[in-house]
Amino acid sequence: MRLLVTGGTGFVGRWAAAALVAAGHEVFVTSRSSVTIPGCQVIVGNLFEKETIDTALDIAKPEVLLHLAWNVEHGKFWHAAENLDWAAATIRLVASAQKMGVRRMVCAGTCMEYDLSSNLVCSEATTAINPNTLYAVSKDATRRIADEFASVSGFEFAWGRLFFLFGPNEHPNRLVSSIITSLLAGRPALMSSGQQVRDFTDVRDAGEAFAALALSNVRGEVNIASGQALQLRELAHEIHAAMGGIGELRFGALPDRPNEPARIVADIIRLRDEVGFRPIKSIRERLSETVEWWRNRLASESVMPS
Amino acid sequence: MRLLVTGGTGFVGRWAAAALVAAGHEVFVTSRSSVTIPGCQVIVGNLFEKETIDTALDIAKPEVLLHLAWNVEHGKFWHAAENLDWAAATIRLVASAQKMGVRRMVCAGTCMEYDLSSNLVCSEATTAINPNTLYAVSKDATRRIADEFASVSGFEFAWGRLFFLFGPNEHPNRLVSSIITSLLAGRPALMSSGQQVRDFTDVRDAGEAFAALALSNVRGEVNIASGQALQLRELAHEIHAAMGGIGELRFGALPDRPNEPARIVADIIRLRDEVGFRPIKSIRERLSETVEWWRNRLASESVMPS
Numbered sequence: 287m288r289l290l291v292t293g294g295t296g297f298v299g300r301w302a303a304a305a306l307v308a309a310g311h312e313v314f315v316t317s318r319s320s321v322t323i324p325g326c327q328v329i330v331g332n333l334f335e336k337e338t339i340d341t342a343l344d345i346a347k348p349e350v351l352l353h354l355a356w357n358v359e360h361g362k363f364w365h366a367a368e369n370l371d372w373a374a375a376t377i378r379l380v381a382s383a384q385k386m387g388v389r390r391m392v393c394a395g396t397c398m399e400y401d402l403s404s405n406l407v408c409s410e411a412t413t414a415i416n417p418n419t420l421y422a423v424s425k426d427a428t429r430r431i432a433d434e435f436a437s438v439s440g441f442e443f444a445w446g447r448l449f450f451l452f453g454p455n456e457h458p459n460r461l462v463s464s465i466i467t468s469l470l471a472g473r474p475a476l477m478s479s480g481q482q483v484r485d486f487t488d489v490r491d492a493g494e495a496f497a498a499l500a501l502s503n504v505r506g507e508v509n510i511a512s513g514q515a516l517q518l519r520e521l522a523h524e525i526h527a528a529m530g531g532i533g534e535l536r537f538g539a540l541p542d543r544p545n546e547p548a549r550i551v552a553d554i555i556r557l558r559d560e561v562g563f564r565p566i567k568s569i570r571e572r573l574s575e576t577v578e579w580w581r582n583r584l585a586s587e588s589v590m591p592s
Numbered sequence: 593m594r595l596l597v598t599g600g601t602g603f604v605g606r607w608a609a610a611a612l613v614a615a616g617h618e619v620f621v622t623s624r625s626s627v628t629i630p631g632c633q634v635i636v637g638n639l640f641e642k643e644t645i646d647t648a649l650d651i652a653k654p655e656v657l658l659h660l661a662w663n664v665e666h667g668k669f670w671h672a673a674e675n676l677d678w679a680a681a682t683i684r685l686v687a688s689a690q691k692m693g694v695r696r697m698v699c700a701g702t703c704m705e706y707d708l709s710s711n712l713v714c715s716e717a718t719t720a721i722n723p724n725t726l727y728a729v730s731k732d733a734t735r736r737i738a739d740e741f742a743s744v745s746g747f748e749f750a751w752g753r754l755f756f757l758f759g760p761n762e763h764p765n766r767l768v769s770s771i772i773t774s775l776l777a778g779r780p781a782l783m784s785s786g787q788q789v790r791d792f793t794d795v796r797d798a799g800e801a802f803a804a805l806a807l808s809n810v811r812g813e814v815n816i817a818s819g820q821a822l823q824l825r826e827l828a829h830e831i832h833a834a835m836g837g838i839g840e841l842r843f844g845a846l847p848d849r850p851n852e853p854a855r856i857v858a859d860i861i862r863l864r865d866e867v868g869f870r871p872i873k874s875i876r877e878r879l880s881e882t883v884e885w886w887r888n889r890l891a892s893e894s895v896m897p898s
Contacts (some may be wrong), residue, residue: 334642336640365744367687367690367691367741367745369737369741370683370684370686370687370737370741371684371687373680373683373737374679374680374681374683374684374687375680377676377679377680377683378676378677378680380676381673381676381677381680384673385673419740420737420740420741420744423736423737423740424737424740426733426736427732427733427734427736427737428733430729430732430733430736431675431676431679431726431729431730431733434725434726434729434730435673435675435676435726438671438726439673
């Protein structure tokens with residue numbers, strides 16, 4: 287099958303593209319810069335430009351569009367104006383893809399679309415929607431338009447909601463990366479209370495789950511997550527253990543964020559039973575692999591402490 | 593004050609632009625084609641193109657943006673793909689205007705964003721949102737993004753929700769126009785049961801209300817309507833009377849639409865008390881003027897029945 291993957295060079299997208307290639311599909315990937323991706327045809331361009339959208343659709347002639355691109359700067363993306371550019375680009379991409387006769391479209395959403403104040407498990411069917419960042423509002427609004435458009439135009443539409451991720455190429459300031467790199471550098475890993483409960487997934491599994499969703503005929507919202515409720519404190523201890531217990535975890539060194547939800551955990555019944563996706567490895571194994579990835583990365587950058 | 597009005601050549605926008613000019617402001621209007629609008633500087637271009645957006649903002653350097661453009665074909669606009677183009681264009685316009693430092697933005701929404709199933713008066717503060725057409729979903733989603741963006745970026749944002757309109761230049765197939773043109777042509781005016789209750793406003797008043805909203809500092813959603821609950825049957829009788837009782841109204845000749853809300857009426861307290869807008873003329877007077885407008889129009893087109 288021919289698939290067009292946007293964001294196919296990104297944190298999640300590279301694993302989705304790789305999984306689709308591995309499954310024998312013809313995969314086209316859009317990228318802002320000229321890169322080589324094994325098994326994929328790369329289409330260079332900027333999705334904010336209509337010409338790129340049209341060219342990509344024209345070259346790929348995809349049966350399925352997997353739209354994962356939505357890049358905003360780490361630390362700024364919650365309230366960045368660029369969210370509007372991505373919402374607009376996504377809406378235009380969906381409109382153009384429909385015009386081209388694309389049969390199925392799958393886009394990436396976020397757990398932050400949910401009303402997280404109840405601290406209940408987030409279910410696609412029953413949890414209220416109440417995004418309260420520009421990022422999540424933009425995602426939610428984009429989904430509303432694409433979903434309604436799908437229902438009046440007849441294409442298949444699915445929306446995978448990502449929860450918390452870790453894994454190769456994660457931004458070094460994000461939680462799992464920062465714990466690993468601090469400990470590897472011989473610094474204590476400074477953390478908040480660590481009481482918060484989150485649903486963490488390895489990005490390779492998230493990418494594969496998106497590939498599975500793209501290849502399925504499941505419609506509507508699907509949580510892309512592990513379904514495992516992990517306290518950040520436990521997560522840190524897992525990482526610490528995976529590193530052989532070197533270094534120190536310092537809980538409470540950083541303040542908890544005000545109004546931070548106590549619990550963000552996904553119901554993964556749709557992903558598991560309807561999409562049929564199950565990760566091959568445990569979170570523990572994936573954390574070990576991620577530690578190993580960082581060791582290699584830092585070694586190759588020659589910035590490892592002696 | 594410098595204002596940029598999009599859709600300033602349109603059904604509503606021309607009256608908004610005229611009201612702003614009459615109030616002594618410096619008004620810039622975007623238009624797809626080269627036209628002359630008294631007192632306004634026209635910027636020709638297509639808002640679907642980023643260049644037009646940037647050029648218009650650069651020329652106008654507006655303190656206030658009044659975005660009324662959202663053109664889709666009559667009879668098709670409820671579910672037209674073009675709604676996505678307009679949503680994307682609006683989001684990009686808002687993003688660019690914020691970047692340019694525009695202090696205040698006012699956009700046009702629709703009463704169809706409300707949950708109309710209760711048949712209660714639509715209040716900005718208390719009526720639930722539940723759009724169920726692609727048009728209304730696209731408007732609602734666009735508003736969600738712009739509103740959140742305003743709250744994180746600090747510009748003023750208002751959203752005027754239009755209810756039912758009539759007046760000069762209305763599409764001839766729409767309700768009031770079709771009654772008038774049928775009767776003028778000596779044909780019976782074919783209607784549904786006419787039991788439905790709607791809130792009708794003359795488009796000149798709606799345009800002036802938007803101008804008032806643009807010039808105010810009122811934020812958030814504001815119903816742009818008359819607040820008058822008028823049964824379609826009564827409306828038809830008013831038109832009939834304004835025409836001196838010529839011709840015949842044939843109620844029940846057309847079917848009512850399935851699932852049509854029985855009642856769509858606006859709470860206009862915000863428009864009246866916060867924006868301070870009150871129409872000068874009654875609906876009855878405006879209907880008479882509209883009949884006169886159609887008489888002149890048809891006479892000038894030499895298609896009047898002898």
